[in-house]
Amino acid sequence: MMDRSDEEVLETGGDHDDEEIVSKKGVVSVVWRFFSFKKSDVDQTTIYCKCCRAKVVDGGGNTGNLLHHLN
Numbered sequence: 747m748m749d750r751s752d753e754e755v756l757e758t759g760g761d762h763d764d765e766e767i768v769s770k771k772g773v774v775s776v777v778w779r780f781f782s783f784k785k786s787d788v789d790q791t792t793i794y795c796k797c798c799r800a801k802v803v804d805g806g807g808n809t810g811n812l813l814h815h816l817n
């Protein structure tokens with residue numbers, strides 16, 4: 747555990763089949779506080795919104811789409 751904050755709602759139980767998601771590696775941009783990857787996605791290619799757990803397309807490497815999703 748690195749970041750104990752009120753965002754710590756990623757581990758869900760119950761009937762969800764969601765696996766644990768993890769933050770992007772080696773990035774400090776604030777936008778990545780809102781997005782993450784499945785733990786098994788070692789290449790971190792599929793982005794998930796931490797808020798609604800929707801899959802988000804990153805539009806080719808920039809974070810514009812990610813920010814758009816937040817709005």
Ligand SMILES: [Zn+2]
Pocket residue numbers: 795796797798799800815
């Ligand atoms: Zn969302």
